[in-house]
Amino acid sequence: MSSTASMPNEPQQVSMKFVTLVSIVAALGGLLFGFDTAVVSGAIGFMQSRFDLNEVEVGWAVSSLIIGCIVGAAGSGVMSDRFGRKKVLIFAAILFIIGSLGSALPDTFTGYIIARMIGGLGIGITSTLCPLYNAEIAPAAYRGRLVALNQFATVTGIFLVYFVNSGIAGYGDDAWDIAMGWRWMFGIGVLPGLLFLILLFFVPESPRWLIKQDRPLEALPILLKIHGDDLARQEVLDIKASFKEESGSLRQLFQPGLRVALIVGVVLAALQQVTGINAVMYYAPEIFKATGAGTNASLVQTILVGLINFLFTILALWLIDKVGRKALLLVGSGLMTLSLAVIGAAFHTGHTSGPLVLIFILLYVASFAVSLGPVVWVILSEIFPNRIRGKATAIASMALWMADYIVSQSFPPMLNTAGPAMTFWIFGLMSLFTCFFTWRVVPETKGRSLEEIETLWTDGSAASAASPASSASTAAKPQGDYPDPESGAWVNGK
Known part of the structure; x- marks a missing residue:
């Protein structure tokens, strides 16, 4: 046997250092996601003056990015399954850089819209592939927090951009802001885009994608760094076995068992948005103004929402692999339901002048940040079979972006027609349904390998999966064929 095969298991800290560094690089895609979705909030007022935009055009200036995100998410699966996760992420980083520059330079509103859609393509791709990539490279015991790094990076990007926009806006007077300030807000996004692009060249390809392409010799050294010798070889065997059971066709998702995985992915993705989080995040100042807060007070309260x-989200990183995905979803959606019911009742009765609405909006945001925010992205990256994970995750991600677009566009009309009380109660009903759906349908995936999660659907046990699988199977010695590092041939490991 080769010298590589006789290597002792690597210390856990060494493997975790490698995995954490790789995951941080991939999570930078989340930073771009948060930055690009939030930067327009500081620029839109100056753009409205610069291009003389009406209300419809203001809405289009904000939502055009989401159209690009929908298309990017839809195409990310096919592209990543064909060309690899890493190459498509590099392509997405280039699209983001082009979009940031293009949004900063145009002399026409049409030019800006085109550039925002190009940037949206990149964001749609990274929002789908960064969690997926992290899931495919992380050990099962740490996968939740490493995938959730993407959501942490997203909220970090949103939080930071508030201060970036404020600093740029304060650099000059109103005339400078209208002429140049908003351009710098978009243009500065090139810096994190370039950093993401450069660092991507130093991370490996997904080992599961390499094995899918019948390139186990390239996958094994990556898995050795993550798991050590014996566990890496067992991982190769498990991944190889999972591909034997899969056709690679999307039709597989409509077969009994896996059909439930598709339903769970799409429904959870949509519920993350229709429970109202982006309505609250995008329109927080207007909500607080409706409670009687002045302009300055509403802006301070909005920053407080971002801080919470x-x-x-940091708390979720600590809890997700300790408490589990399902438990966080149940507690979070339950508290969101309570919060939205109280907020709706406050508006219905007119008792909005005190701190009540602010307290429960903060509780709602906190509950979302510790549950649906990070957990949905983790589950989407885990539940689909290896061979079609890229395509299936893209379908769920596209559903998420479509729901985001619908909620973002419908929230202002709902406030005007149905009123704030009924609007928040509708979001509360969606949160209640999320709690029920999680309880009845969503399995617990904490501590399971991706291949073990796949068997939950195929053997019909997903609905009853309430505890992590024993790790004994992954600690077993390799049985069967694994790739020899010197010859590249599959050899017997019994």
């Missing part, structure tokens, strides 16, 4: 979102 940031802090409780």
Whole structure:
């Protein structure tokens, strides 16, 4: 046997250092996601004056990015399954850089819209592939927090951009802001885009994608760094076995068992948005103004919302692999339901002048940040079979972006027609349904390998999966064929 095969298991800290560094690089895609979705909030007022935009055009200036995101998410699966996760992420980083520059330079509103859609393509791709990539490279015991790094990076990007926009806006007077300030807000996004692009060249390709392409010799050294000798070889065997059971066709998702995985992915993705989080995040100042807060007070309260979102996302990183995905979803969606019911009742009765609405909006945001925010992205990256994970995750991600677009566009009309009380109660009903759906349908995936999660659907046990699988199977010695590092041939490991 080769010298590589006789290597002792690597210390856990060494493997985790490698995995954490790789995951941080991939999570930078989340930073771009948060930065690009939030930067327009500081620029839109100056753009409205610069291009003389009406209300419809203001809405289009904000939502055009989401159209690009929908298309990017839809195409990310096919592209990543064909060309690899790493190459498509590099392509997405280039699209983001082009979009940032293009949004900063145009002399026409049409030019800006085109550039925002190009940037949206990149964001749609990274929002789908960064969590997926992290899931495919992380050990099962740490996968939740490493994938959730993407959501942490997203809220970090949103939080930071508030201060970036404020600093740029304060650099000159109103005339400078209208002429140049908003351009710098978009243009500065080139810096994190370039950093993401450069660092991507130093991370490996997904080992599961390499094995899918019948390139186990390239996958094994990556898995050795993550798991050590015996566990890496067992991982190769498990991944190889999972591909034997899969056709690679999307039709497989409509077969009994896996059909449930598709339903769970698409429904959870949509519920993350229709429970109202982006309505609250995008329109927080207007909500607080409706409670009687002045302009300055509403802006301070909005920053407080962003801070709570940031802090409780950090808490989710600590809890997700300890408590589990399902438990966080149940507790979070339950508290969101309570919060939205109280907020709706406050508006219905007219008792909005005190701190009540602010307290429960903060509780709602905290509950989302510790549950649906990070957990949905983790589950989407885990539940689909290896061979079609890229395509299936893209379908769910596209559903998420479509729901985001619908909620973002419908929230202002809902406030005007149905009123704030009924609007928040509708979001509360969606949160209640999320709690029920999680309880009845969503399995617990904490501590399971991706291949073990796949068997939950195929053997019909997903609905009853409430505890992590024993790790004994992954600690077993390799049985069967694994790739020899010197010859590249599959050899017997019994």
